[in-house]
Amino acid sequence: MARSDRYPFHILWTDLRADRTGTAHTTTRTRNPLRERGTVTRDLELGGKRIKEGDKVVMWFASGNRDEEVFGNPYDFDVTRQNNDHITFGKGSPHLCLGNLLARTEIRIMFEELIPRLADIKLAGDVPRVRSNFVNGIKKLPVEVTLA
Numbered sequence: 537m538a539r540s541d542r543y544p545f546h547i548l549w550t551d552l553r554a555d556r557t558g559t560a561h562t563t564t565r566t567r568n569p570l571r572e573r574g575t576v577t578r579d580l581e582l583g584g585k586r587i588k589e590g591d592k593v594v595m596w597f598a599s600g601n602r603d604e605e606v607f608g609n610p611y612d613f614d615v616t617r618q619n620n621d622h623i624t625f626g627k628g629s630p631h632l633c634l635g636n637l638l639a640r641t642e643i644r645i646m647f648e649e650l651i652p653r654l655a656d657i658k659l660a661g662d663v664p665r666v667r668s669n670f671v672n673g674i675k676k677l678p679v680e681v682t683l684a
């Protein structure tokens with residue numbers, strides 16, 4: 537069930553059809569769409585680095601979501617993963633994405649509705665990305681589908 541998160545789209549689709557448990561979690565962990573900038577409120581040491589109050593820092597959620605000390609085989613796209621404590625929506629101290637339940641529900645419903653209708657889905661062209669150091673997005677995703 538485990539797949540590299542760089543695997544072709546249509547191979548991942550086979551996994552998603554086989555087991556929907558954890559699909560929304562796995563997708564948001566490995567396809568994290570954002571990064572955040574913050575200002576440090578007190579001196580601290582993090583990962584062996586000293587950070588001073590007032591320093592500007594960037595949270596690279598995509599990197600944290602692949603922390604090999606937290607996630608075994610972090611590059612595997614495994615919809616059955618049990619430990620999936622990712623930080624895609626923040627960590628809740630003090631901030632947490634207020635829309636996280638809505639976003640997760642939308643993603644879950646999208647898969648629930650799409651999966652039974654499609655036997656297969658394949659990439660059918662280039663996937664141009666958004667040029668941004670804030671949003672990890674794509675401009676278009678051409679696909680070829682086979683109806684179920």
Ligand code: HEM
Pocket residue numbers: 564568569570572623624625626627628630631632633634635636638639
């Ligand atoms: C996949 C979709 C989404 C992702 C990945 C996402 C991610 C995030 C992240 C990383 C933060 C910052 C948390 C922090 O500061 O530590 C945030 C904040 C926030 N998000 Fe989202 N978000 C998503 C969808 C939504 C939706 C659908 C809504 C509203 C309907 C929403 C509303 C908010 C609000 C209001 C905050 C600010 C919370 C605060 O500063 O206390 N988000 N989101």
